[in-house]
Amino acid sequence: MYLPRKEEVKAIAEQNKTLIIACILLLIIAAAGGWLVCRHYDKQSVRENRNVERTVQSITDDNQRARDNISTATEQIRQAEQQLDDVTDTISSGQRTAAENQELVADSQRLIDASQQRLAEAERILADVDQSNK
Secondary structure (H helix, E strand, C coil), X not given: CCCCCHHHHHHHHHHHHXXXXXXXXXXXXXXXXXXXXXXHHHHHHHHHHHHHHHHHHHHHXXXXXXXXXXHHHHHHHHHHHHHHHHHHHHHXXXXXXXXXXXXXXXXXXXXXXXXXXXXXXXXXXXXXXXXXXX
């Protein structure tokens, strides 16, 4: 059986310590790298969440503005309908008034014609009276 000498044993032991230290350092570096990668993705996730929150808030604001615009448009349509009803009533009233005015004009024309006839008759009577007084 072969027994290593004292120097060989020390050399093997030294190599194992160096190897163990190197493995521990490598493990520490790997853990630190993993931690840094996790931090990077965590920060990126936070930024993306903020972007999502801003987008959701923007969409909420846009929806509220759209609701306000719809309410305003609805009110304007209601006002336009009321104005249309008022104009329709005015036109109908105007048409009735025009018809009534035509009747008034026709009545007035009849009165004028009747008055002219009476005036002509009165002038004839006055002319007869004047002739009889001469």
